[in-house]
Amino acid sequence: MAEIKERKIPQHVAIIMDGNGRWAKKRGLPRTMGHSQGAKVVEQILEDADHMGIKYLTVYAFSTENWSRPKAEVIALMNLLRAYMKTSLPKCAKNNVRIRVIGDRSKLDQDLQDSIQDLEEKTKTNTGIGFQIAINYGSRDEIRRAVTRLAKEAKDGNLNPDDITEETISDALDTAGIPDPDLLIRTAGEERLSNFLMWQLSYAEMYFTDTAWPDFTKEDLEKAVDAYNHRERRYGGLIQ
Ligand code: IPE
Numbered sequence: 001m002a003e004i005k006e007r008k009i010p011q012h013v014a015i016i017m018d019g020n021g022r023w024a025k026k027r028g029l030p031r032t033m034g035h036s037q038g039a040k041v042v043e044q045i046l047e048d049a050d051h052m053g054i055k056y057l058t059v060y061a062f063s064t065e066n067w068s069r070p071k072a073e074v075i076a077l078m079n080l081l082r083a084y085m086k087t088s089l090p091k092c093a094k095n096n097v098r099i100r101v102i103g104d105r106s107k108l109d110q111d112l113q114d115s116i117q118d119l120e121e122k123t124k125t126n127t128g129i130g131f132q133i134a135i136n137y138g139s140r141d142e143i144r145r146a147v148t149r150l151a152k153e154a155k156d157g158n159l160n161p162d163d164i165t166e167e168t169i170s171d172a173l174d175t176a177g178i179p180d181p182d183l184l185i186r187t188a189g190e191e192r193l194s195n196f197l198m199w200q201l202s203y204a205e206m207y208f209t210d211t212a213w214p215d216f217t218k219e220d221l222e223k224a225v226d227a228y229n230h231r232e233r234r235y236g237g238l239i240q
């Protein structure tokens with residue numbers, strides 16, 4: 001493990017956890033079994049990320065487009081999220097994890113909204129890893145909501161449109177106060193953003209792996225971080 005110490009650790013890692021359905025199908029299991037296995041993996045990867053020194057982990061759990069899936073699958077996914085919100089407090093307390101849900105939660109069932117609020121409230125002073133869970137999240141929808149809010153502030157005379165900076169916009173997003181991801185990982189062989197953090201990922205390094213999310217391990221995370229270490233981040237400038 002000495003090797004890890006020499007690695008440059010990205011401060012913020014974002015993950016598009018993909019391939020749960022295919023993982024299950026390959027084993028002759030219902031898709032929902034892939035999701036429940038995937039949920040276990042997230043908890044393990046959160047711990048691994050924390051141990052590696054990653055400060056923020058953001059995972060895509062449910063997109064604004066995922067409502068178009070069969071009703072039973074949507075319910076199964078919501079129930080997994082429900083279970084997580086209800087049972088993870090002791091672990092978050094023990095590991096000093098701070099939870100934030102990003103996305104439009106107003107469309108979620110009231111009891112789920114309540115347990116999200118409760119978990120966020122009870123972990124908000126934790127000083128360890130920041131764990132963002134994207135639920136009913138879509139980047140375009142997030143930007144739309146931010147623009148609406150800023151437009152209202154301008155209309156009310158509390159914001160001069162000429163004073164809108166990139167920072168103003170960042171601060172109006174669900175990820176306000178969280179540094180942009182340095183590394184994006186997408187599993188299961190797909191290489192697209194699927195409406196995830198489009199503003200925030202402007203300069204992230206992208207890492208794609210064929211591994212399906214339920215098979216993703218600490219070793220896969222380390223491989224992604226290793227790949228990140230071989231990238232040269234230029235931000236449009238030149239390397240000396
Ligand atoms: C990712 O796995 C989990 C969610 C989108 C909620 P998928 O369910 O997309 O799995 P595949 O892509 O169908 O294999």
Ligand code: IPE
Nearest residue numbers: 016017018060061062063194
């Ligand atoms: C993206 O995965 C959303 C989540 C991981 C929650 P999808 O499987 O829904 O995305 P597409 O359909 O392949 O673009």
Ligand code: MG
Nearest residue numbers: 018019020021
């Ligand atoms: Mg998928």
